[in-house]
Amino acid sequence: MSVSANSDAVSYAQVAHSRTAAETGDRIEWVKVSLAFLPLATPVSDAKVLTGRQKPLTEVAIIFAEIHTRDGFEGIGFSYSKRAGGQGIYAHAKEIADNLLGEDPNDIDKIYTKLLWAGASVGRSGMAVQAISPFDTALWDLKAKRAKLPLAKLLGAHRDSVQCYNTSGGFLHTPLDQVIKNVAISRESGIGGIKIKVGQPDTAEDLKRLTAVRKELGDDFPLMVDANQQWDRETAIRIGRKMEVFDLVWIEEPLDAYDVEGHAALATALDTPIATGEMLTSFREHEQLILGNASDFVQPDAPRVGGISPFLKIMDLAAKHGRKLAPHFAMEIHLHLAAAYPIEPWLEHFEWLNPLFNEQLELRDGRMWLSDRHGLGFTLSEQARKWTVKQCEFGKRP
Missing domain, CATH: 3.30.390.10 (Enolase-like, N-terminal domain)
Structure with missing residues (x-):
């Protein structure tokens, strides 16, 4: 046997005895x-x-x-x-x-x-x-x-911090004077935007609260509203036009979550961007929303759509169609995903889940910052x- 042939035999033997990925x-x-x-x-x-x-x-x-x-x-x-x-x-x-x-x-x-x-x-x-x-x-x-x-780095981060807004201080059970105090506290803590709830039976009350909050924040501070699916199409267009003067970042969930056509018509009719998607519970539902041009901001929720895997597919489709991203709730997960989105996103700040974990997120200069902790960066308290x-x-x- 030639030297070359013998070498080939040794090589084949080594391959035959090497361990597979499954092993x-x-x-x-x-x-x-x-x-x-x-x-x-x-x-x-x-x-x-x-x-x-x-x-x-x-x-x-x-x-x-x-x-x-x-x-x-x-x-x-x-x-x-x-x-x-x-x-x-x-x-x-x-x-x-x-x-x-x-x-x-x-x-x-x-x-x-x-x-x-x-x-x-x-x-x-x-x-x-x-x-x-x-x-x-x-x-x-x-x-x-x-x-x-950190998970964001594993996915490939576009940024090490994400602009964030607070929702928890603007619920409708909160009296207006306390909402104003909450707005001030949020700004002092480093929040970059404020969202308040609207959609009351008396729309005049919505406009009153919105006027007061905009006055407190000034003209340039980012402000959003959330109607939680409580308007029909006619009401949404009428109130949406009245809200144009407040220079909102978006109007959230003005219509039923599954009304793709209605949201698309509203997004076309108004200068104010439309945001929706938090109530959808699968990739396919978000696909209909995105391909139907039903919103300017997509708002998937990783726990609701089935986890990070389907969320990443929603991110990919949304980015291909030029949509902005504003994940709903669960900032402990969504910080990493938003950091990996190619278009500058928003992150929703809720302090509700803080007691569940030993570690906390850093809020500074209007943004939430990624830590250097590995994975999601949390352990159960x-x-x-x-x-x-x-x-x-x-x-x-x-």
Whole structure:
């Protein structure tokens, strides 16, 4: 045998005995699902309450997923529900959780598909994907920790901070004088924009509150309003025209969340940009919104659409069509995703979830700043454990 032939034989032997990716990949060994209820200090009301469609919000249900792997990595994710739904999301998450065991945590899309099919008979939107969201988010958290990077850096950040606005100080249950005080507190804390709730039965009251807040802020400070789906098309166009003088960043959810045609007509008719999308619960629903030219700002919510994986697909489609991004709620997750969006986005600031985590986000100069902590950068607090009412475990505990 020639030297060359012998060398080839050795090379083939080495390839034959090399280990494959399947043999060397990490594996999920343990999964924990928990349901906690976070109480709110004051019952919260928006237009849905004042128009009789809902009761005041008194607590937020949080569904946590904790994932550990054979190689010692861990990830944490969460979903949530306001008012009804938390128990149902937890129940479905519990039913499908064991499908993660034995999977390579790096194969996030594969796992997502597996979880979808595990609950296929209840659909691919709404509660079905909201139950997948904690697992998907935990896997992305884990993946970034494995890479020793903040999630935004793993995705590829366009910026290290995101302009943010506050919503929690402008709810309709709050008297106007307190709203004005909240506005001042928010500005002093480093907030870059203010959003107040509108959509009351008496639209004159909306305009009164809006006039007072604009006066307090001055002409140039970013100001948004949110009607929480309470107007019909005729009311929205009439009030929208009256609000043009306030130079708003956007009017949010003026119509029913699924009225794509109505939102598109409103976006065309008004100078003020339209924002919507927070109530949609799948990529396909956001696809209809984006392709239907129904808003200037898209407002996906990662826990509601099924996690980070579908959120990234929404981001990609929105960017291709030149839409601006303003994710809803859950700033602990959305900071990373907004930082990775190519067009300058807005981030919604809610302090409600702060007690759940040991770490807090930095607010400065009108922007929320990425920390250097790996993954999402959060660990569960003892308070979160105390608020937990149900939990279940699968696999071998580390």
